[in-house]
Amino acid sequence: MKLSIINGSPRKRTSNSTKILNWIISGLDKTEYDEIEYIAEVKKQDEILDKCKKSDSLLFCFPLYVDSMPAQQKLFFEKMEKYKMDFKGKTISFIIHSGFPEMIQSESLKEYLEMFSTDIMEMNCLGVAIIGGSEALQMAPDQMFSRQINELQSVIRSIEDQTKFPLDINIKINKRDKLTGFQRFIFKINPLKNFYWIYRASKHPFKVNLKDRPY
Numbered sequence: 001m002k003l004s005i006i007n008g009s010p011r012k013r014t015s016n017s018t019k020i021l022n023w024i025i026s027g028l029d030k031t032e033y034d035e036i037e038y039i040a041e042v043k044k045q046d047e048i049l050d051k052c053k054k055s056d057s058l059l060f061c062f063p064l065y066v067d068s069m070p071a072q073q074k075l076f077f078e079k080m081e082k083y084k085m086d087f088k089g090k091t092i093s094f095i096i097h098s099g100f101p102e103m104i105q106s107e108s109l110k111e112y113l114e115m116f117s118t119d120i121m122e123m124n125c126l127g128v129a130i131i132g133g134s135e136a137l138q139m140a141p142d143q144m145f146s147r148q149i150n151e152l153q154s155v156i157r158s159i160e161d162q163t164k165f166p167l168d169i170n171i172k173i174n175k176r177d178k179l180t181g182f183q184r185f186i187f188k189i190n191p192l193k194n195f196y197w198i199y200r201a202s203k204h205p206f207k208v209n210l211k212d213r214p215y
């Protein structure tokens with residue numbers, strides 16, 4: 001079985017998506033796969049699309065962007081749709097992840113991906129795994145994500161055996177779909193959260209004024 005592994009993050013190689021995909025790759029032993037493809041390199045999308053047409057199965061990993069997906073990812077899906085007949089019957093799986101911890105945010109994207117792959121593309125969707133709270137992945141040690149890594153073992157098994165993801169996979173990865181009232185309270189008052197955003201803003205090439213309110 002030949003698997004194409006596609007990273008849809010605009011951050012490409014340095015993305016949290018790469019880190020998640022490497023967790024998956026480290027568990028694959030009976031699947032043939034090429035190196036991760038980065039579709040944010042938009043000029044390479046047609047070449048990547050041709051490689052995908054030759055695979056038996058596709059795995060996508062990308063972050064939640066404004067409750068949906070990065071534009072480059074959407075562009076790639078639109079290109080796939082044009083060659084629907086080349087993908088019909090193949091298997092497809094998704095791992096989507098969000099900066100904020102509540103997985104409920106990603107539920108409508110999950111529904112869209114199931115509908116896109118099954119109804120529009122007539123592919124066999126093995127599942128959509130959701131990982132909440134991925135923002136700190138790059139900075140934190142893997143031990144902090146041991147539950148997620150453990151639960152992703154069943155995603156790896158599904159991809160290897162070409163079977164559906166377990167129905168309860170997302171509750172197992174995230175524990176719950178929303179924060180509890182107490183967790184929301186702690187999140188609101190947590191001073192570290194502002195420290196983190198100020199740190200990210202300081203790395204931005206443009207001058208960012210955190211007091212700006214564009215909406």
Ligand SMILES: Cc1cc2nc3c(=O)[nH]c(=O)nc-3n(C[C@H](O)[C@H](O)[C@H](O)COP(=O)(O)O)c2cc1C
Nearest residue numbers: 009015016017063064065066067098099100134135
């Ligand atoms: C433009 C933009 C929009 C985002 N929108 C959301 C969002 O709606 N919900 C959320 O939880 N995180 C959102 N995030 C955070 C990303 O999902 C999060 O940082 C993710 O870990 C990035 O993964 P990557 O490094 O693979 O790109 C957004 C980030 C950016 C840059």
